[in-house]
Amino acid sequence: SQQGEEDPQALSIQEGENATMNCSYKTSINNLQWYRQNSGRGLVHLILIRSNEREKHSGRLRVTLDTSKKSSSLLITASRAADTASYFCATEPYNQGGKLIFGQGTELSVKP
């Protein structure tokens, strides 16, 4: 079974709106990472949050982590058409460095 599952699978919003994507996982983790992928290209790393952290910010991105619920959320504020992409969460299982497990991703569409 999958370690990371994103919700929703697809999200369509207007420019300027906020986009929230959620990720749930099953086992203890070292860290959780969010990646972005444009249309069949390579993945671009967005944010890494460690298991002892609860919130992280990077520009318009805000990530939260709740280890008691085994869940994370990615918030993109003031979205732009260029944010249109697939967003993946990936978890590194506890003490298994190098073994990133990805979810199926959320397809975000931001309409101008």
Place this chain on the structure above:
Amino acid sequence: ETGVTQTPRHLVMGMTNKKSLKCEQHLGHNAMYWYKQSAKKPLELMFVYNFKEQTENNSVPSRFSPECPNSSHLFLHLHTLQPEDSALYLCASSHMDRASVYQETQYFGPGTRLLVL
């Protein structure tokens, strides 16, 4: 540019062909990875090399054969593939501790789009 390059970017091969995918990282990392991304499926980790040693083989069929001659280069040798092996193959690199207990961020290459006919 992430500092990880992959060649070729596109590859079409028959089921009897032998081909190789190449990955090179310019980031000074000591760990490299191969992933497979099929349509409508999560990224699947295939192989992990840490300090040039293979530390993970995620039940990958033997028709995929990895090679890591040094910490900057990673190859994936392909032979007698099946049509269901058609996918985007992604290479990544990161810094990892020797005990493979934890790692830092993985940086991905642009991928090789493989079509097996």
